[in-house]
Each structure stands twice: as C-alpha cells, then as structure tokens.
Amino acid sequence: MSGIFLSGSGAVSPAGWGQEKLLAALRGGELPPTQTIERPGWTRPLTVRRVPAPSPRPAWAAHARMRRAAAISQFAMGAAAEALRDSSGGSLGIVFCTTCGCVNYSRRFYDEVLRDPTVASPLLFPETVFNAPASHLSAVLGTAAANYTLVGDTGVFLHGLALAAGWLAAGRVERCLVVAAEEADWIIADALRHFRKSATLTEGAGAVLLTRGRTAGAFAELECVTDPEPFATRGRRSLRADALQRVATGLPTGLAATGDASCMGEGFSASTVWQVLAAIDTARRSPLPRAMVCVPGAYQEAIGASFMIHPAEIP
Amino acid sequence: MVTPLGLGVTANTEGFRTGQTAFRPVTVFDVSRQRVRTAAQVDLPDALPVTALAPRQARRLDRAGRMLLRAAHEATQQAKWDAQVPAAFVVGTTGGSMSLGETYFRTALHEPLVCREQPTRTIGYQAYRQTALVAQACGIRGPVNVIANACASGANAVGHAWELVRTGQAERVLAAGYDAISQLIFAGFDSLQALSPTQCRPFDAHRDGLALGEGAAALTLETLEAAQARGATILAEITGYGAATDLHHLTQPHPTGDAAFATMMEACHLAGLEPRDLDYVNAHGTGTPLNDSAEAAAITRWAGADAAKLAVSSTKAGIGHLLGAAGAVEAAVCVLALRGQWLPPMPATQTPDAACGFRLVTQPEAARLTNVMTNSFGFGGANATLILRRWT
Numbered sequence: 001m002s003g004i005f006l007s008g009s010g011a012v013s014p015a016g017w018g019q020e021k022l023l024a025a026l027r028g029g030e031l032p033p034t035q036t037i038e039r040p041g042w043t044r045p046l047t048v049r050r051v052p053a054p055s056p057r058p059a060w061a062a063h064a065r066m067r068r069a070a071a072i073s074q075f076a077m078g079a080a081a082e083a084l085r086d087s088s089g090g091s092l093g094i095v096f097c098t099t100c101g102c103v104n105y106s107r108r109f110y111d112e113v114l115r116d117p118t119v120a121s122p123l124l125f126p127e128t129v130f131n132a133p134a135s136h137l138s139a140v141l142g143t144a145a146a147n148y149t150l151v152g153d154t155g156v157f158l159h160g161l162a163l164a165a166g167w168l169a170a171g172r173v174e175r176c177l178v179v180a181a182e183e184a185d186w187i188i189a190d191a192l193r194h195f196r197k198s199a200t201l202t203e204g205a206g207a208v209l210l211t212r213g214r215t216a217g218a219f220a221e222l223e224c225v226t227d228p229e230p231f232a233t234r235g236r237r238s239l240r241a242d243a244l245q246r247v248a249t250g251l252p253t254g255l256a257a258t259g260d261a262s263c264m265g266e267g268f269s270a271s272t273v274w275q276v277l278a279a280i281d282t283a284r285r286s287p288l289p290r291a292m293v294c295v296p297g298a299y300q301e302a303i304g305a306s307f308m309i310h311p312a313e314i315p
Numbered sequence: 316m317v318t319p320l321g322l323g324v325t326a327n328t329e330g331f332r333t334g335q336t337a338f339r340p341v342t343v344f345d346v347s348r349q350r351v352r353t354a355a356q357v358d359l360p361d362a363l364p365v366t367a368l369a370p371r372q373a374r375r376l377d378r379a380g381r382m383l384l385r386a387a388h389e390a391t392q393q394a395k396w397d398a399q400v401p402a403a404f405v406v407g408t409t410g411g412s413m414s415l416g417e418t419y420f421r422t423a424l425h426e427p428l429v430c431r432e433q434p435t436r437t438i439g440y441q442a443y444r445q446t447a448l449v450a451q452a453c454g455i456r457g458p459v460n461v462i463a464n465a466c467a468s469g470a471n472a473v474g475h476a477w478e479l480v481r482t483g484q485a486e487r488v489l490a491a492g493y494d495a496i497s498q499l500i501f502a503g504f505d506s507l508q509a510l511s512p513t514q515c516r517p518f519d520a521h522r523d524g525l526a527l528g529e530g531a532a533a534l535t536l537e538t539l540e541a542a543q544a545r546g547a548t549i550l551a552e553i554t555g556y557g558a559a560t561d562l563h564h565l566t567q568p569h570p571t572g573d574a575a576f577a578t579m580m581e582a583c584h585l586a587g588l589e590p591r592d593l594d595y596v597n598a599h600g601t602g603t604p605l606n607d608s609a610e611a612a613a614i615t616r617w618a619g620a621d622a623a624k625l626a627v628s629s630t631k632a633g634i635g636h637l638l639g640a641a642g643a644v645e646a647a648v649c650v651l652a653l654r655g656q657w658l659p660p661m662p663a664t665q666t667p668d669a670a671c672g673f674r675l676v677t678q679p680e681a682a683r684l685t686n687v688m689t690n691s692f693g694f695g696g697a698n699a700t701l702i703l704r705r706w707t
Contacts, residue, residue, distance in 0.1 A: 041427025065565070094560075099441075101463075106499065110420055113502040117348050125503035126565045126694060129409065130463035135695030138560045144574060146558040147697065148471060151411065151461045152443040159460055163475075170482050190423055194434040228458055230447060299438050300447055 001308065004165045005218035007175075008209035009277055010082025012075040013264060014049035014202055017058075019082060022204075022261075022274060023281045031263055034200055039186050046189040049202040049265045051075060065139045068123060070105050072098070072183040073133040075205035075270075080137055080179050083207040086217045090174030092143040093167050096134035097150045097160040097180040099268035099298070102127055104185045133181060145173050155228065155295035155303035156180070157272040161210070162225040168212040180269035181205035192266060202265030206273025214310070220280050220291065223306040226250040230301045243302035247294050251304050256290040257283035268298060276305070283309045316389070316647050317382045318530040319355035319634045323389055324651070331648050333679050334660035336633045338515075338526055343378070343414075344498040351510040354496050355528030355635035357382060364388050366452035367398075373452075375435070377412045379495035380445035382531040382640075384452055387491055390533035391453045394547060398454025402487040404446065405460050405476045407468030409639035409693075411442025413497035455489055463639070465693030466599075467558075468492055469532070470642025470701055474556035476536045477701075486541050492643030493531035500638070501527055507566070509603055517600035517629035518607050518675055520666040525601040528635025532643040534650070549706045551650045554686070555588070557581030561696030567605050568692060572613025575599075575692060578700035579617045586702045588686055591621040593702070595658055595682065596673070597645045597689040600629025601636050608670055610690065615672035628676035632661035642691035646701055649687045653705040658682045 011018065014032035015025035025031055032052075036045035051071070060066060060077055069077075076096065105127040112120040126132065131149035138147050148163065150156050157180040164176035184203040192199050211218065227250065231243035259279030261271050272295050279291035287309065294304040316323070319337030320330035330337070337355040346352040363373050363381060366388055376384060383406070396402065419436040422429055438444055442461050450459055464471045469492020476490035504510050504527060511524030542549055557578030563569035583590065599610055615622045630648050631637075637644050648659060658680045667675050684705060691699045 039427070040424060106416075107420060109503065110417060110499045111424070113499060114421065114424075117502045117505065118350070120502055120506045122503075122506040122508075125506055128499070128503065129465050129694050131465050131693075131695040131697060132565065135560070135565055135697075138696065139562045142562070144560045144562055144577065147464075147560040147695075148475070149463045149695075151408075151441075151463045152459075153441070156443075159458070162458075163460070166478070166482065166484060170478065172478075187420060187423060191419070191433070191437040194430065194437060230451075299441060300444055 002165060002222050003212060004168055004222040005211050005214050006208050006220040006222065007211045007215045007218045008083040008087050009207065010079040011206045011274060011277055012051055012078040013204035013274060014051055016052060017054045017078050019277060023278060026261055026278045037186050037189055039190055046186060047200050048184045048189055049200055050184055051204050054078065060140050063140045065136045069136050070102050070127050070183060072102055072181045073136045076133045076137060076179045076181040077140060079205040079207035080177055083177060083209045087175060087209055091145045092141060093145045093173035093176040094134055094137050094147040095150065095160040095164045095176060095178045097156040097269050098130065098182060099152065099154060099156060100182050100188055101130045101151065102132055103188055104183055107185055107187050153297040153300040154268050155272055155297055155301065156269050158225050158295065158303050158305045161222060161305060164210050165222055168210060176210045177207055178210060179205060179207040180273040182268050182270045200265035202267040204267060204270045206270055206277060219310060221308040221310065223252065223308050226304040228301040228303040240296055244294055244296050247302045247304040251292055251306050254290060255288050256292040257286055257288045258292055280307055280309065316532040316644060317357060317385050318644060319357050319528050322385060328651050331630060331651060331659045332655060332657050334633055334662045343496065349502065349505050351505055351512055354526060356496060357529050367454055368448065368452040372448060375439050376445060376448060377415050377439060379412055379493055380449065382495060383491060383493040384449045386531035386533040387449050387453045387489060390535050391489065394535035396535060401457045402455050402489055403457040403479060403485045404450045404455045404489045405462065405472045406446045407462045407472030407492040407639050407643060408442050409463065409465055409468055409494050410497050410500055412440050412445050413499060414495065415440040417498055464697035465695050466638050466641055467691040467693035467697035467699040468639035468642065469644065470691035470699035471558060473534060473643055473646050474558060474699055474701055477553045477556055480536050480538055487537035489533055490536055490643065491531060491533035492640040494529055494637055494639040496527055496529045511602060514663050515602040515632055515635065516663045517598065517602045517632050517661055518611060518668050518671050519664040520668045522602045522604060522607060525603050526635040528637045530637045530640045530644055532640060532647040534647060551653050551706050552704045553701060554704045555582035555586030555702035557700040559698045561698055566694050568609035570609055572609035574696060574698040575610055575613035575690060576617050578698045579613065582688065582700040582702045590618040593625065593686050593688050594684045595687040596625060596627045597649055598627050598629045599690045599692045600631055602631065606692065607668065611668060611670040618673060622672040625673040626658055626676050627673045628659050628661045630659050632663050642699060645689045646703065649689050649703045653684050653687060653703060656681060656684055
C-alpha cells in the first residue's frame with residue numbers, strides 16, 4: 001500500500017456547491033437542467049450545464065483575491081474549502097489540474113486586444129494564466145508551500161494525485177490538496193461540438209486532500225495511478241478503446257466499484273475528479289473494498305487509478 | 316536550446332558569454348497598435364530535424380512546438396539516449412500553443428460558419444498534445460507532465476524532474492521549458508505597462524520594464540549510475556531545488572522577496588551549501604522595478620555578509636523574458652557557464668540599483684565557478700530556485 005490517504009474531499013458542480021449534491025445527482029437523482037449559451041455569429045445557441053450561484057455566499061468569497069477571480073477559481077476554492085473543512089495543521093501543498101484553464105478571461109482579453117490593444121484591460125490579463133486559480137487558493141488558504149499547476153488531458157487529475165503522492169512520500173509537504181477545475185465558455189462549447197455535436201459542456205471542480213499516514217477522517221487510500229496510455233498519435237476511435245484496455249490491465253484485479261459522471265456532461269478534468277468521488281462513494285455504500293476509475297481521455301491518453309476503501313460511517 | 320541568439324548550444328554559447336542582445340521588431344503578429352513593438356524573436360526555420368515523427372505529424376507542431384522539438388532533439392541526441400529505455404518528460408510552459416488558440420478564436424469570431432481546420436486547431440492548441448508529439452519524436456516513452464506555473468514553469472519542470480530522479484521515481488527524465496511570443500501575452504504585458512519602452516536593464520537604477528522573448532531548452536537528467544554505465548559525458552550536476560509560493564499579489568512580488576528567500580534557502584539546504592559556497596546567481600532579473608527590487612532584497616538578505624562578493628546577472632538583458640522557457644534556458648546557460656568557466660554579462664546595466672548588495676556582472680568575465688544558482692519567479696507567486704554544480 002502507498003500510505004497515502006484521502007482525508008477530505010469536495011466538489012462544485014451544476015448540481016450545486018458541495019460534494020453531497022453532486023453524489024446525490026449521480027446516484028440517480030435529478031440531473032441539473034441545461035442552459036443555453038449564445039455563440040456569436042450563430043442563431044442557434046449552444047448547450048451547457050452551469051454551476052448555480054452559491055447560497056449562502058461562502059466566507060472566502062470576501063477575500064480580496066477572490067473578488068475579481070474568474071469562475072474557475074471560485075469553483076476550485078469551493079471544492080478545496082470543503083475538502084479541508086476537517087483538516088488543520090501541517091504544511092499544505094497544492095496541485096491544481098486543468099484541461100482548458102482560464103478560458104473566459106482569456107477569451108475576453110483577447111477579444112479586447114483584437115478590437116483595440118491600447119485599451120485592453122490589464123485587470124483581465126493576470127487572470128488568464130493557467131496558475132491563477134492555484135495562486136488564489138494559496139493566498140486564501142494562507143499556504144506558501146509548493147504549488148504546481150498541471151495542464152493535460154481529461155485524466156490530468158490522476159497525474160496530480162501521483163505528483164502529490166510523490167511530494168508526501170518525499171516529505172516536501174505534510175498535506176496536499178489536489179484540485180481539478182474547469183469553467184464553461186462559448187469558445188469551449190464551440191470547440192466541443194466539432195467532435196461531439198450532442199455533447200453538453202459542463203463546469204465545476206473537485207478536490208481531495210491527501211495525507212501521508214491515516215488521519216482520523218481518512219476514507220480511502222491511494223493504491224495506484226497507472227502509467228498513461230497514449231492513443232491520439234494514431235487517432236482512431238478503436239485505438240482509444242485499446243488504450244483503455246491497457247489501462248485496465250494495469251489496475252489491480254478483484255471486486256471494485258467504478259464511477260461515472262458523464263451524465264453531467266463533458267467537464268474534462270472536473271469530470272475525472274467527480275468520477276473518482278462517485279466511485280469511492282459507490283464502494284463505501286456497497287460496500288466494496290476498492291474503487292477504480294479508467295479515464296478514456298479527450299484527445300491524448302487513457303489513465304486509471306485505484307483506491308482502497310477504509311471502513312467508515314456511511315453518511 | 317533555441318533562443319533569439321540562435322539554434323543550438325554552439326550558436327548560443329558565445330552570445331551568452333559576451334552579453335549579446337537579440338531584440339528586434341516583432342514580425343509574427345501585428346504590434347502596430349502596441350506601446351512597445353520589439354521583442355527577442357527567434358529566427359526559426361520551417362524545416363525540422365529528422366525525428367521519429369511522420370511529416371504529417373510534424374506539421375501539427377506550431378511555432379512553440381517546433382522550438383521545443385529542436386531543443387529536445389538536440390538534448391537527447393547529445394546525451395545519446397536509447398529510445399528503448401523509458402524516460403519521463405516534464406515540460407514547463409506558460410502559453411503552450413497559444414497561437415493556435417488565437418487563430419481558433421479569430422476564425423470562430425470572424426468566420427463563424429467555418430469549420431475547416433478548427434478541429435485540428437482545437438487539438439493542436441493543447442500543450443499536452445504538442446509535448447506528447449515531441450516525446451514521440453525523440454523516442455521518449457514514459458509519462459508526460461506539463462507544468463504551467465507562469466514564468467517559473469521551466470525551473471519547476473527541471474526541479475521536478477530532478478526530484479523524480481533523486482527519489483528513485485524515474486531513472487531518466489527529459490526536462491524542458493518552452494514558449495513562443497504570442498499576441499495575447501504580448502498585449503497582456505503591454506497592458507500592464509510592464510514592457511520597457513527603451514531597453515531591458517536588469518537591476519539598473521533607471522530600469523523601466525522587461526522585454527519579451529521566446530525559445531526552448533531541454534536537459535536530460537539521469538542517475539549518476541545510469542550515466543556512468545553507458546559512458547555518457549556528464550555536463551553538470553543539479554544539487555538543489557527550492558519551490559515556494561509568494562502570497563502577496565497575483566502579479567507583484569512581496570517587496571522583501573520572502574518567497575524568493577525561501578526558495579534560495581531550500582535549494583541551499585538540499586545542496587548542503589551555504590551562500591558563501593555559491594559563485595554566481597543567474598537572477599530572474601526581468602528589469603521591472605518591482606521584481607528586481609524584491610529579488611535584490613532577497614539575494615542580499617540570503618547572502619548576508621557574503622553578498623558583496625557574490626556575482627549576479629540576468630540573461631534576460633540579452634534574450635528577454637522567455638516566460639515558461641526562462642527557467643530551463645537559464646539552467647542551460649548555467650551549465651554552459653560552469654563548463655566554460657565564465658560569467659554571463661548584462662552590458663546594458665550601467666547604474667546599479669542601490670538595493671543591490673551584490674556585484675553585478677556587466678562585462679564578459681572569466682571566472683572560477685563550482686556552484687551556481689538560478690532563480691525564476693512568476694505570476695501567481697510561483698517561485699523556484701535551482702543550484703547546479705560543475706562536473707569534473
């Protein structure tokens with residue numbers, strides 16, 4: 001076993017702010033409704049699932065760093081705060097994972113640049129960098145420890161788990177938040193329709209808190225993250241299935257629960273963390289000793305992970 | 316390495332040794348309405364070295380990806396890495412394939428009914444996709460990680476690669492940083508009035524901003540045992556790495572450079588060194604009033620009584636700020652300096668800022684170097700420091 005435990009988790013999704021709202025929706029409850037999003041130059045709007053406004057407004061939203069922060073940063077902070085609610089003490093590292101990044105501010109800023117760069121807003125530009133959400137997390141949580149932003153395919157959250165586990169094993173930090181987040185924007189919905197016309201873009205975040213050694217609130221242990229299996233270099237649909245198969249053979253055998261968050265829509269890295277939380281939730285409820293996820297990837301690679309479930313009270 | 320000074324290590328060495336500058340009018344996009352119109356742009360040929368990529372795959376690489384490919388190919392060829400031995404690939408970047416994203420947006424906005432090439436641009440825009448193509452080109456079989464920590468990305472990539480090797484998680488890792496200048500990022504820095512309208516003069520009392528550049532560098536990292544077993548030529552040793560986060564502001568460092576101080580201390584601790592053991596610091600030194608003040612405060616505080624003897628310069632004076640590539644390029648420059656036993660100068664710095672308690676290198680200079688340090692600090696408070704040691 002790795003000795004790396006999941007000691008907290010959180011989620012923000014179109015089902016609402018909070019992991020339980022996400023899991024209730026995935027367990028077969030009512031899916032959140034879709035909304036339309038205007039696409040410039042088109043008469044037909046695009047379809048997305050958006051995160052509703054939080055109610056009540058969380059205390060961290062008043063922090064100076066969050067006032068002008070983009071939605072992706074707000075989602076990440078919401079999930080992170082939930083994952084940390086029962087944790088305190090010890091150095092805290094942050095690994096932020098994303099596929100699309102800070103799209104909304106990037107699109108808005110570039111639009112202004114194209115119109116007239118002399119008046120493009122300097123308030124927007126800093127929020128376009130991939131690591132802006134991670135920076136806000138560090139500032140609001142008050143941790144100056146190491147902080148990485150990973151950019152990758154849909155399964156990048158699992159890369160983040162592996163990186164965080166390495167930090168913990170090496171003693172770089174005593175706790176590590178791994179967060180994945182995405183935000184919806186017409187430009188992403190537009191890009192998605194080139195590949196899957198019926199796909200619904202979604203947005204949100206998920207977070208897990210990893211610790212070295214089992215803490216009081218630990219509910220699962222990271223068993224393994226597989227090597228990624230690339231498929232895009234050959235680019236055919238059948239080879240994605242082959243890559244998934246290779247990932248599956250790299251995972252432990254035996255009874256395991258799996259998770260599926262695809263009914264929420266395409267949320268890229270956020271979908272993966274929701275899938276992990278759903279798998280662990282299913283395993284804890286069944287109960288099954290293990291939760292596993294295989295992530296097919298959107299454009300590059302398949303990857304998987306396995307978690308050993310520890311007995312705990314079912315909420 | 317690929318920098319505005321040239322393609323490849325040989326073409327770059329003399330330029331860094333003598334403090335050449337490479338700034339010229341930007342031609343890759345329209346800057347006619349920008350306040351500043353110059354940058355250190357790479358003279359990048361369309362042709363690529365022959366690699367394992369098929370021509371149609373190579374065509375999918377954008378400008379940034381082609382620079383990364385050249386650097387990674389040069390590094391793996393020089394190291395004579397066998398493609399059959401697995402290696403991880405850790406890459407730092409700020410913008411990735413920003414140019415493809417910009418083209419996608421312009422097409423989507425101005426030609427909304429056009430679909431041709433948009434799917435290709437969508438896939439090509441992903442930094443992860445570009446780096447995976449480069450990995451394939453160089454025969455790198457192993458996990459790929461893209462770290463996007465703004466201007467510290469390249470240093471974080473090298474540092475993370477070092478940690479993977481040091482902790483036994485990988486026997487060999489290709490570490491790289493890359494970025495191409497893009498219209499969005501150029502306009503962004505211009506909107507912040509961070510670009511110098513005159514000349515990039517790091518640590519000069521009259522400095523007025525940074526200059527942007529582009530490029531890529533790659534370093535092959537492996538265990539000593541693996542390198543010696545195949546008779547490899549070892550260029551240098553990485554001995555320390557520090558990473559921390561500056562919480563002060565999204566774009567501005569804390570005035571006293573606390574996070575920079577922390578990374579320098581951590582890197583020294585891991586290297587088992589005291590400040591007096593360092594012979595040279597390749598500073599982040601962007602030339603902005605705020606960065607250089609904070610970094611000067613941090614270096615002076617860290618070096619303490621040894622500050623006055625410490626040689627410091629910033630190669631951004633010659634090639635500009637390469638953003639995600641900066642940390643990797645500057646680590647490679649440190650390797651060159653260690654092997655050639657010289658200090659990279661910054662001739663444009665004429666009047667040292669009084670806050671600099673250390674010695675600024677402004678003219679070409681031979682030196683006895685054993686341990687050198689390189690700093691990289693970025694938006695979002697990402698701070699990183701690397702220490703390299705001469706290999707004899």
